[in-house]
Amino acid sequence: MSNNKTDWRFKVANREALIGCGLALLNFVWWFGFAYGMGSRPVEEYSYILGMPDWFFYSCVVGFILITALVIVVVKFFFKEVPFEEEEETQ
Template sequence: MENKKETDWRFKVANREALIGCALALANFIWWFGFAYGMGSRPVEEYKYIMGLPDWFFISCVLGFLLITVAVIIVVKFFFTEVPFEEEEEIR
């Protein structure tokens, strides 16, 4: 008897989508870390402000959140597929 995990196409879809999700999370972290610690390590006197927030905070947290939200919506809409959860009847 074959291993069901090896033959079920849904596992390939789930693994691909999990890797995409991990890539999005990693991209979000890199964006946040780069701007928060890159721009945020300057002396306070050199900060510029956007909408009353320090530029590093606005770009890393506010703009980063908006960009990752749009990226997730695009990825889910165009790259994820609907997968049925019901067991398929084996054809005899």
């Protein structure tokens, strides 16, 4: 059984977890910025896109599409396949 402090898979997993947390934080900042930034105006000043208030369109629709695309790109180019089997110790 390999030691988790020296196993290279833990470094990969930690790096990918940090990337995932960064994407989640980016998603929240995007959503919060548009939802509360543009959504805090009086209703009479709202602009509408496809029948939705602009703040909702940008925070929920565009944000979802953007984050989905970013997750696909990150998984395809920055994540790597890691075997789950235990590696044999060579002595």
